Amino acid sequence: MAVQLFKKTAFSSVYQKYMIPVSNEIMNLVLSYVKDKTNGQPLEMAVDVGCGAGRYTLPLAPHFKKVLGIDLSESQINLAKQNTLANNVSYMVAPAEKLPLEDASVDLVTAAVAAHWFTVDKFAHEAVRVLKSKGCFAAHAFYPATELEYKDLSHDLNVVMSEVWDTFFQYDVNRKILGHPFCQYKTIYEAIPLQDKEWITDIPIKYEMSIPEIIGFIQSMVMFQIFLEKDMKGAEQFLIQIDRRFREILGEEADSARLTAHFKHYCVLACKH
Template sequence: MDVEAFSDEEYSKIYQDHMFPVSKNVMKIVLSYLEEKKGKPFELAVDAGCGSGRSTRPLAEYFSKVIGIDISEIQIIKAKRSTPQENVTYQVASVEKMPLEDASVDLISADLAAHWFPVDQFALEVARVLKNRGCVALHAVYPKFSIQYKNYSETLTNLYTEAINSIYSSQYNICNIIKSEYQDIFDALPFADKERISGITEMGHMKLAELLGFIRTTPMYQSFLTKDRDGAIAFLQTLEKKMADVIGEQCVQENLEVHFTYFCVLACKS
């Protein structure tokens, strides 16, 4: 499944409804890095591969102007509809040919998106559009979560991890890019001043239905759905039953404590 899947309207809605929020801890790291390297004021941020604006809107309070770009017109339409901030705009564009002037951008950010980018072309475009001392921040969550709930934490975590691994196994290349913590992208960025931060943790509360909804947001599951709709639906139903049996049907509406782990690639144009 390639990035054109993000142009599917039904999938776009699933992604918007079920993808969890941007990590606040990652956001703090990115903004601190930009302030250290470039300093304020923060004028222009670009969210590359912005999708429906989930990772674009949180930037609005820190920058004078934010632009979200994505190759999917449907995603951009949804982003515009769900963005109230007046300093945020969106454009249909590719990350290898951004509609931006040379040396005009303070920050290029990509959340859960860079593993889809053409690495070399994106790296060159980043170098073109960033200001001197401008920064790029590429971050993603590992396909592994820890679920805490009463005495059932280990069992729930193992069930969910097994399901995630099964889904991700259909996209070895993407999975390996994430597991490598964007090593190829890190190497391709033409800046001497760069670093990678691993093990950034975040905790949230999700109901069982929301955890299953996250699996539906993955392109890997959508690919499964396209190839074998009945099998994909049965896969989620089986996982739901197994997890509900563990916590008890009467508890399926209770919040589960979910721990996420992120990594972030940071670089500064000097």
């Protein structure tokens, strides 16, 4: 299973280093939703499920008395512990489908770029089980496509980027990895057994990225890691060729250029009454 890749220390490090940064817009959306639903009451506990190295766990720390990050990967949890200084944040190895928490004990259950790896129905019911009355659920990720913008070179850059995604799709034949992201988490929205819920799609988020950062992002994608496992030489050569083509398009500006990478994020929000 592709999810097993996250248990490998080498991939955990690559993912932590090169995955696109935390979206402040998405964090603000989630936190505003929680504060609105709880009428600004003090927030005791947040749980970040599939927390990885804690990228989306730490921003929760100033808003909750306690924050718990949960992930199935021990290597990811170890990275999270190394990167965390906040006294109110802790981590635990556990599955999303069996949360080690009491009923009605949590103010927020969140899953950031992670819910598509879970058995969705089981996770959805577990999330609702542990939520307090007026507790909130939030799951968000980004659409598996990226558009690059840079002066008058955007078209040529996007031809290359489209080929990257087309190559990746060959390693996800039955949409087992990208099925939920392709539908912008509609399946997850439908799986949440709550009446008060929202499904927000096509949220535009921009990141300024250099060529090395874009190449790193490509490496951080699970489909590239599957490619690497199946054909190491081919995957490495593919990465070299993509880097070369980007540099040929940008010419003398290749080392200094900051490209605008456009992503579409989406978010499922729900509240337990």
